[in-house]
Amino acid sequence: MMTVMESVVEKIKVWFRFVPREGWFSQDTEGLWATKLSDDTARVGNAPFLQNGVAEGDVVQYQTDSDGLHWAVGQVSSSGNCTIRVVPVPTGPxxxxxxxxxQRLSPFGLGGEVFSEDFPMVAFTVPAGADFAGIKALLAQGQTEGWWHYEVGCGTGEWWGA
Incomplete structure (x- = not known):
């Protein structure tokens, strides 16, 4: 009689290095939660606040250093998801x-995380197949009307073409 082995999902933190942006945060690294897929690959589990070019669901390759930290060294595959970051304008509506x-973005069903109480930036994952054109129109409207500033941390060809 065969038994089915239950696979244990191992969560790890994968670290990214980048050049700090002027007038932004001074950090030059960001750790993202990820599901370990192999000895050197993992699927990103949350939207990045600082790292560009990666989205939740993407598979990245990493190397483990002598301290046991997992450092991203490249992307293996794209999930098709996008990352947008929205910062409300304190003097705005x-x-x-x-x-x-x-609440404004809730009609699109986006999941997001807040950076901190002091800096209420929201990093959203925009799933592949979402209403990219509608989201982009709302982001642009919100910026024009002084609700927020936003940026695209990771966009796909479909995002840019919408």
Whole structure:
């Protein structure tokens, strides 16, 4: 009689190195939670606040250093998801409320995380197949009307073409 082995999902933190942006945060690394797939690959599990070019669901390759830290060295595959970051304008109609940002984007069903209470930036994962054109139109409207500033941390060809 055969038994089915249950696979244990191992969560690890994969670290990314980048050049700090002027007038932004001074950090030059960001750790993202990921599901370990092999000895050197993992699937990113959350939207990055600082690292560009990667989105939740992407598979990255990493190397483990002598301290046991896992450092990203490249992308293996794209999930098709995108990353957008939205910062409410404190003097605007939404105030400094990340909840208000979530509420405005809620019709699109986006998952997002808030950076901190002091800096209420929301990093959203925009799933492949979402209404990219509608999301882009709302982001542009919000920026024009002084609700928020936004940036695209990771966009696909479909995103840019929408």
């Amino acid at each position: 939404l105030g400094s409320s990340p909840q208000a940002v979530h």
